[in-house]
Amino acid sequence: MSTKRIVATAVVTAGVLALSACGNAGPGGAGSDEFTDGKLVLAVLNDQSGVYKDLSGPNSVKAVEMAVADFQERHGDDAVVEDVEVTFADHQNKPDVANTKAQELYDRESADIILDVPTSSAALAVATQAAEKEKLYFNIGAATTELTNAQCNKYTFHWAYDTYQLANATGTAVTEGGATDWQIIYPDYAFGQDMDKSFTAAIEAAGGTVGDHIATPFPNDNFSTFLTRAASAEPDVIGTMQAGGDLINLVKQYNEGGYVDQGIELAVGLMFITDIHSLGVEAFNGVNFAEAWYWNFDDENRAWADRFMEETGTRPSFAHAANYSAATQYLEAVQAEGTDDADTIVGHLEGKEIDDVFLKNGKIRAEDHRVIHDVYLARVKTADEVTEEWDYEEILATIPAEEAFKPVEDSTCSFG
């Protein structure tokens, strides 16, 4: 065969292939107005394998499945849609993966809503996709306030917590509790700087003072010099904005330094019950922190936590409860409106006041889609106070929904 003929064959093959493909396939079309494909699809996009696996991960999917089962039990034959599916994907805390997976979930798996999405950069990437595809997105796992400020959009709701709320809850409550003289240690990057600012504002509003703002490298292992410096001013409390592995190192060094005996408390900006579980209560003795929800807070929470325990063999974190709540409220909205059309559901939810297992005195703010609810100041129990596994927290104070979150007047959000 001559070269020319081979080339010709190749070109023709390519052409035929391209043309034939045009006929039957094509890029995925956008969703229709009724129930897409006659079913409802709830997608959980989160970290199934990395640092947030325990905080949300596979058990968030379980929580959403529980919400679906409860919904079907509640409405039985009256349910406006029979076929409700739960799907999930692992974003590995990588924004690139989250971005691609979000598109895929909306387009290919015809997801009507994406839930969870921890890690701020990934959360913001998914918000962009939600706006573009005009599909719903309830964020639970991410802390960035950008979701309800500069980067907000009509289809994105922020369900559980954010950096402002964390700083505000801990800063205000601890200061009002009598510890007015603060030193703040924060990691020198976007999250730490934001937290430092929010904390300072909250402390000063509550009548406290912040001495030094001590910036540390990130990531970092050795915090002893920073702690010594903070303690030398003899404050009532040291506030730390470290998270994850850095936090664990800092707390260990705080304990070794014997600062508790000098009467210096430790307040933590961002901490989860899973951190306590992995390190043990001894490591966090007496630490104060903000909690969005606690499983052993009241009977309602406890009853749900018992059911969750049956399903998963573990106690729920706030993220699991929030996923359950978000999925439930979405399903109820669909039931009330009889459609999965995103704009209708947004209209239904805006301004709605909700009380459920997660949202106490909850309300979905129409202006910025921040979901507000009561949050708590918690203290880690000492080892002899712990009566059962996961019984790690004592709730010191409840911060009412209206005071817990950033005031709506201060939000820079506008739905264009």
Next chain:
Amino acid sequence: MSSPTSTSDATGTGAALAGTGGFLGRSRRGWLLVGLGLVLALALPWFVYPPVAMDIACWALFAVALDLLLGYAGLLSFGHAAFWGGSAYVAGLAAIEWGLPFPLAALLGAVFAMALAWPVGVLSVRRSGIYFAMVTLAFAQMLFFVVNQWRGLTGGENGLQGVPAHFFGVEAVEDQAFYFYYAALPIIVAGMWFAWRVVHSPFGRVLVATRDNPARARALGYDVERYRVLVFVLSAGLAGLAGGIFAISHGFVSLQEVAWQTSGKVVLITVLGGIGTLWGGIAGAVVIVLLEDFLASSGFDGIGIITGAVFIVVVLLFRRGVWGTLSDLLGRRTGRSHAVERSISAGDGEEPTA
């Protein structure tokens, strides 16, 4: 980077298979492979989810760019994320601030990557082997920290969100990943052609000589360091081109792009595909990107374990990577590879005709 002989074998066979007599080569096999490759590239978004197809194309060009440096100059850069990510940020900013069409934005990113690579290259090519890898890693980490701290410009850890894909007002391309792929593919292919051209130029021959025997190359009057800096800059430029398109196709740029894990991933892809085969990067990108995409929805929680295991198996069993092994098998059947190999390792500039 084991023995120089095995690398040079791979070079020979890879080059032979990729079509040896000019880009649209005189050889039959060259024609066939180029045709087949293009058909597959064109057909890809029909079989693979289009954004994933775009990822494959971008990572493939990135790996080809790295192989230019690793396979042909024998320099293992562990800091190529700086060029991929640096370009991603420049391209993203250009698209946001000035509304540049994406090919121009990506090109601007590539120019930035080359400008960045020049001083880095001048300083790092004085060392080779592990020291070169460490120096490049150090520079990449510097860029990482600058990007992380310069929040006003880069958005810090939140990343640069909402990068628009402008394309001269063609809405299908701007809105749909499927058409975007076809708009971006020519740029990717052009980048690969450029890499191929570099390897098969007199410059490329000298490069191989500086890799195999720098002392001899120097004795022949070639300025080894200059050649290395130049290939470093060219490689950075191609990596930047890929990074720019990647950023715009995703609509945002994150710290992930300049993180060391990205440098690691592209080395993994290149090694998996086959060092010194140039096109091995394409095979590696297909395998890794598809594998990661599949695992992300599979419910299996040990993605690193799988990709790591694949890597170990390939390194232990297929020393020349996917592409190297395949082309070696094919070459053995036709008995061509040895002739080519010898002619190349002997420094013979003439292409053998099949």
